């Protein structure tokens with residue numbers, strides 16, 4: 435005869451049966467739903483005597499043991515504490531080009547004759563995606579709006595065990611000029627083979643860097659501890675990328691990627707502020723610091739591996755000509771939107787667009803494996819939002835924004851256009867505003 439029992443009590447008893455054996459299981463049969471159970475537990479399930487017997491016998495069965503863990507082998511993808519990783523090469527942090535990659539130190543080069551030599555060390559690294567809200571962040575929020583009643587959702591510190599280059603994930607933006615011959619010395623300090631593919635480059639097959647599908651590849655991968663050099667001449671310009679060419683779903687998922695900007699030999703015009711941003715996404719199983727690389731529905735989306743408040747905003751002066759380059763090595767498309775401007779899409783992974791092919795937009799879609807360059811003259815002062823318009827990527831899939839106040843995380847930052855007149859306050863409703871967008875058509 436079935437015994438009615440509330441779902442909560444059923445599960446509580448089942449758990450007790452597994453741990454406590456027969457005594458607890460017998461108690462299940464005597465349970466009668468109380469009024470409180472009926473109020474709080476909507477579902478009443480019927481349990482047959484047979485099910486009760488099954489519960490009873492659980493305590494006598496041998497429970498499965500924990501999965502065996504071999505600390506020698508199961509360190510992936512953690513940093514091996516006993517291993518010494520190379521410090522960033524001496525030219526890491528030296529700004530030798532023009533491109534600013536917000537949040538990522540630049541990488542300079544050395545000359546070997548006529549060859550520009552870059553050094554990349556592929557290694558496991560621990561990065562802090564965000565350092566979380568601080569007292570300072572709260573004070574800013576409270577001074578700029580009546581947020582107090584809405585209990586703003588705090589951002590917590592989030593670290594990630596990733597794979598990157600020279601202590602940075604994504605890797606530093608490489609920068610060279612059309613016509614240069616470049617040599618990239620890649621050392622592999624990862625626990626598995628790797629290689630670097632030069633994404634979008636017109637180069638000799640032997641330098642393409644894709645490995646893993648023998649025998650059609652020109653090269654074997656770089657084994658752990660080994661170093662190899664790639665060398666080629668740049669016959670094109672534009673925003674290109676580099677990423678792993680071995681075991682890609684794992685290695686690109688772990689972050690082995692970076693931008694590679696090739697400036698044209700004869701630029702059409704001067705660019706005052708030139709930025710590069712890598713779009714990536716990460717899925718974390720709760721409690722894990724290493725991203726899960728098979729999950730497409732990522733939980734955290736980043737610009738250059740960071741989210742606010744750690745991700746810096748893009749600082750420009752009014753009337754600067756601004757270029758922003760986006761590279762996408764995530765698994766999803768990101769439509770990046772900028773407030774306050776219609777920018778021009780001026781370049782792709784294939785290089786600068788000819789003037790007739792450029793187009794005005796306020797949102798540019800960047801698909802996986804693509805880069806897009808946008809350009810505008812910063813005539814309109816203000817601290818303008820720039821973010822992915824897939825809202826799950828804007829706010830890291832946390833839909834609990836109170837009263838529409840969006841948590842500024844995910845692919846979200848600001849382009850701060852500082853007014854030429856320091857007294858001018860763009861936030862004031864009465865600040866004199868002049869439309870100047872028409873002056874800067876046809877960049």
Ligand SMILES: [Cu+2]
Pocket residue numbers: 735767768769822823824827828845
């Ligand atoms: Cu997106």
